[in-house]
Each structure stands twice: as structure tokens, then as C-alpha cells.
Amino acid sequence: MIKILLVEDDPLMARLYEKAFRFSGYGVEIVFNGKEALKKLSVTEQQPTLILLDIMMPEMNGLETLQKLKQNSKTRNVPVVVLTNLAGQEDAEKALSLGAVIYLIKSQYEPKEIVEKVKEIVGGYAGRKIPEVKVVIKDTNTEKKIKKVGA
Amino acid sequence: MRIPKIKRKKNKHVHHREYQKSASHELREEHARLTDSVNSLPLGFFIIDKNEKVSIINPAMKRILGSARKKWTVESLEKRLGNAFDFRKCYKESIKKRKHIEFTSVSFGNKFLRIRVSPIALTHGVAVVVDDITEAKTFERMQKEFFAIASHELRTPLTAIRGNADLLRDYFFDREINSKDAKEMITDMHTASVRMIKLVNDFLDIAKLEQGKEIFKKEKVDLVPLLQESLRVMEKIAEKKRTHLVFKKPKTHVPPVFGDRERIEQVVINLVGNALKFTKKGKVSVKIKIQKDFLEVFVEDTGSGIPLRNQKTLFRKFQQTDGMSLKRDRTKSSGLGLYISKLLVEGMGGTIAFVKSKSGAGSVFRFTLPVMR
Numbered sequence: 001m002i003k004i005l006l007v008e009d010d011p012l013m014a015r016l017y018e019k020a021f022r023f024s025g026y027g028v029e030i031v032f033n034g035k036e037a038l039k040k041l042s043v044t045e046q047q048p049t050l051i052l053l054d055i056m057m058p059e060m061n062g063l064e065t066l067q068k069l070k071q072n073s074k075t076r077n078v079p080v081v082v083l084t085n086l087a088g089q090e091d092a093e094k095a096l097s098l099g100a101v102i103y104l105i106k107s108q109y110e111p112k113e114i115v116e117k118v119k120e121i122v123g124g125y126a127g128r129k130i131p132e133v134k135v136v137i138k139d140t141n142t143e144k145k146i147k148k149v150g151a
Numbered sequence: 152m153r154i155p156k157i158k159r160k161k162n163k164h165v166h167h168r169e170y171q172k173s174a175s176h177e178l179r180e181e182h183a184r185l186t187d188s189v190n191s192l193p194l195g196f197f198i199i200d201k202n203e204k205v206s207i208i209n210p211a212m213k214r215i216l217g218s219a220r221k222k223w224t225v226e227s228l229e230k231r232l233g234n235a236f237d238f239r240k241c242y243k244e245s246i247k248k249r250k251h252i253e254f255t256s257v258s259f260g261n262k263f264l265r266i267r268v269s270p271i272a273l274t275h276g277v278a279v280v281v282d283d284i285t286e287a288k289t290f291e292r293m294q295k296e297f298f299a300i301a302s303h304e305l306r307t308p309l310t311a312i313r314g315n316a317d318l319l320r321d322y323f324f325d326r327e328i329n330s331k332d333a334k335e336m337i338t339d340m341h342t343a344s345v346r347m348i349k350l351v352n353d354f355l356d357i358a359k360l361e362q363g364k365e366i367f368k369k370e371k372v373d374l375v376p377l378l379q380e381s382l383r384v385m386e387k388i389a390e391k392k393r394t395h396l397v398f399k400k401p402k403t404h405v406p407p408v409f410g411d412r413e414r415i416e417q418v419v420i421n422l423v424g425n426a427l428k429f430t431k432k433g434k435v436s437v438k439i440k441i442q443k444d445f446l447e448v449f450v451e452d453t454g455s456g457i458p459l460r461n462q463k464t465l466f467r468k469f470q471q472t473d474g475m476s477l478k479r480d481r482t483k484s485s486g487l488g489l490y491i492s493k494l495l496v497e498g499m500g501g502t503i504a505f506v507k508s509k510s511g512a513g514s515v516f517r518f519t520l521p522v523m524r
Contacts, residue, residue: 106306112321
């Protein structure tokens with residue numbers, strides 16, 4: 001079973017995405033901030049298939065967490081999808097430069113669409129064929145290519 | 152009649168010397184007036200002459216440079232400005248091309264400066280005007296940050312409402328959702344919509360208050376029954392947190408205050424609500440102190456306390472902390488309540504302040520309202 005680690009402090013958001021992935025047959029674990037995520041990943045033997053990472057969180061925000069994940073040899077290769085409602089270009093570019101695979105704005109996607117994007121990424125990594133991933137920040141229903149990232 | 156020669160010569164010399172004296176005096180006075188005017192400018196100002204010497208530098212410029220040094224040279228200016236600004240290159244270009252050069256935002260230490268360099272045709276030097284725009288820049292950055300956070304806060308409950316509706320639409324009719332999940336989703340949609348409404352109301356409140364468009368009722372308000380009623384409203388929340396709510400009623404008569412009853416209640420509920428949010432199995436107490444012209448209301452809790460780094464920014468919108476906003480704990484509070492309470496209390500002629508806090512031992516807030524005479 002594909003296991004997702006969801007790093008999200010807002011219980012409303014955590015419950016929503018937990019259900020979205022569970023209804024599609026994924027296993028989901030939730031932690032409520034970056035510190036908890038790092039702690040959990042340091043003790044677990046088997047790393048998650050993918051990490052869904054919020055940005056605005058107490059204790060340790062998503063960008064700091066992402067940086068630490070990529071610095072750690074244990075977690076460096078776990079793909080990270082940033083899932084946030086912060087729609088600033090600067091935040092998106094920072095996340096990508098720190099190693100996120102894609103930066104998604106929650107309010108612009110149905111939960112099913114987020115599941116599809118994760119499926120695409122996981123499929124690519126599993127088949128050792130890394131897909132070319134676009135970062136998409138929709139701006140008033142117009143797609144803007146912020147950056148093309150080949151993993 | 153012949154005029155004696157000697158007498159005429161003597162008068163001419165005297166007249167010339169007196170003229171020189173008077174002209175010199177006038178020049179000195181003019182110079183003093185100009186120097187005085189330059190020194191009283193709130194903007195930084197200095198002149199580099201054609202010999203690359205700093206002929207004038209005013210006190211405002213010295214304050215911007217952060218140095219009380221009396222005499223400045225081009226070298227000492229360059230050293231002080233460091234990497235912030237290629238000063239020599241700039242003024243040489245201005246003289247050579249005989250044009251004004253402006254830098255709208257130069258970062259110098261913890262300041263932001265606007266620098267304008269203008270050639271002085273007559274003397275082949277440059278006049279440099281420097282404006283400290285740090286406050287304006289900080290305000291601009293805070294507005295930008297506020298907008299980013301506000302957008303984020305509005306999008307989140309909307310995402311919960313839409314997202315849960317999407318899942319119900321996609322899965323419910325095929326009976327792929329059990330009733331427990333369905334119940335949770337419907338509850339979450341309701342919670343999100345309540346949160347959304349509160350946020351929108353807060354934003355509208357802030358907009359009205361900041362623009363001075365809020366009209367406060369001016370009525371006689373007895374604080375004792377108002378506080379008692381407000382605490383009664385908060386009882387259920389206190390029970391859930393296993394926290395005691397206590398009102399220490401003064402023994403002497405409490406004079407009424409002058410204010411808007413509804414808005415005073417809003418402030419009390421905000422302060423008590425915050426105290427309860429940060430307290431588990433403890434106590435929240437409210438008391439009144441009577442002063443000559445005003446009443447003080449204290450709200451004290453035995454909760455987790457407020458970290459030192461957050462104490463200075465408590466009454467700002469979203470309690471922005473200059474870059475710390477990505478670490479806001481939104482599940483505890485929207486971050487607007489204290490700011491709104493501040494606008495309300497000050498709008499009614501009172502004051503509001505954070506009194507003290509100790510980590511793990513709680514916090515004390517205080518607001519005042521003018522007594523009705």
C-alpha cells in the first residue's frame with residue numbers, strides 16, 4: 001500500500017486530505033507540524049512513499065521542514081509535494097529550490113485532483129522514470145508555468 | 152572752486168573699506184542663513200565640491216550614517232556606506248553626465264534609504280539628498296505580509312467547505328462513504344463556514360475601524376453586570392477546558408463608564424476567550440480597579456504564557472512578527488482579536504495593554520475605559 005505522510009496543522013485540512021487519499025486506497029499518517037514530522041521520520045524504519053507538506057505551521061514551518069528533510073540522508077529521496085494556501089510566487093520558488101517536486105495551492109484543486117497528481121509523481125518514482133513536473137500556480141483560472149523541474 | 156585733492160582721496164578709501172566690510176558682513180550673514188537652513192532639514196544633505204571634498208554635511212545626514220564624526224571626507228563616506236551604495240561611481244557619473252541620479256531603495260544596515268544625487272553646474276560638484284524611508288518600507292512589507300496571510304486564512308475554510316462537498320459528490324452516491332465519515336465531513340463544512348464568517352466579520356470590522364468609519368454609541372455602561380454576563384456566556388467553553396472562570400467584584404461602588412456596550416462586551420469576550428484558549432485546567436479571573444478618571448479591567452489566566460518574542464507584536468494584525476508569520480498557530484486564534492480590541496478600546500477613549508506573562512504561569516491583560524461623570 002502506498003503510504004503518505006501528511007504534515008498539516010489545521011485539523012479541518014488534515015481530515016479532508018486524509019479522507020481524499022484513504023478513499024483512493026492510500027494509507028495516510030498525519031503529523032501536525034514540521035518538528036513532529038522530522039521526529040517521526042527519524043525513528044521509522046520504512047519511509048513514506050511521499051510527503052504532503054503544508055507551509056504555515058507552528059514550531060517549524062514547511063520551508064524549514066523541507067530544508068531539513070533534504071539535508072537528511074534518510075529522507076532526502078522521499079518526494080515532497082507542498083500543499084498550501086499561500087499563493088505567493090516567492091514561496092513557490094523557495095520551495096522548489098529547496099527540493100519540493102511540486103507546489104500546489106489547496107483552494108485551486110479538488111481533493112481528487114490532488115490525489116491524481118500524487119499518483120502521477122509516485123508512479124514516476126516507482127518506475128524509476130522521473131516525470132518532468134511543472135509547477136502550476138493558477139492565477140484567476142489561467143495556468144502560469146512558474147518553473148519546469150526535472151527531478 | 153578747487154576741492155583739495157587729499158580730502159577727496161581719503162573719502163574714497165574710507166568708502167571702499169566700509170563697502171567691503173558691509174559686503175563681507177552680508178555674505179557672512181547669508182552663509183549663516185544657508186547653513187542654518189541646511190542644518191534644519193529633516194532629510195540628510197551633503198555637498199561634494201569639484202575637489203572631491205565634503206563641503207557641507209548636515210546633522211540629519213550624520214544621524215542617518217549613525218556617526219557623530221565632525222569632519223567627513225569622500226573616503227570616510229565611502230567607508231561608512233560600504234557595500235550599500237557605490238557612492239563614488241554615482242557622483243562621478245552625475246557630474247560627467249550632468250544628470251540627476253536616484254536610488255529609490257538602498258539597504259543600509261537596518262535602514263532603507265532613498266538617495267538622490269544632483270550635479271551643481273556652477274561649482275562642478277554634487278548635492279546629495281538622503282531620505283530615511285525605513286518606516287515606510289517596513290509598513291509596506293507588513294501590509295504585503297498581512298495580505299498574504301489574510302488571503303491564506305480566507306482560502307483555508309473555503310477549501311474545507313468545497314473539498315468536503317467535492318468528496319461527498321464524488322463518493323457519497325455510490326455509498327463509498329460510511330456514515331461516520333459523512334457526519335464528520337458535514338460537521339467540518341459547518342465549522343469551516345462559521346470560521347469563514349468570523350474572519351469576514353473581523354476584516355470588515357478592521358476596515359471600518361481603521362478608516363474611522365465606526366460610530367461608537369456613547370452610553371452609560373455598568374461594567375459589573377456586563378462582566379458577569381460575559382463570563383456566563385463563556386462558562387461552557389471554560390467547562391470544556393476544565394478551567395474556573397472567576398469575577399472578583401469590587402467591594403466599593405463601581406462608577407459607570409462611557410462607551411458602547413456591545414463593543415465593550417466584544418473586547419471582554421475576546422480577552423477572556425484568548426485566556427481560555429491558552430489555559431487548560433486552570434483559572435481565568437477578571438477584576439476591576441477603580442481609578443480617578445477611569446476604570447481598569449484586568450484579565451488574568453494561569454495558562455501557558457506568551458513567549459517573549461511574541462510579546463511586542465501582540466496587538467498587530469495577525470500578530471505579525473516580521474517574518475515569523477509562517478509559524479503562526481492558526482488553530483488557536485485568528486490573530487485579529489487583539490488588534491480589533493485595541494481599535495475598539497482606543498475608539499472609546501480607553502487604552503489596552505499586555506501587562507505581563509511568564510512561560511507556563513499565565514498572562515495578564517488590562518484595558519481601561521473613561522469613567523462617566
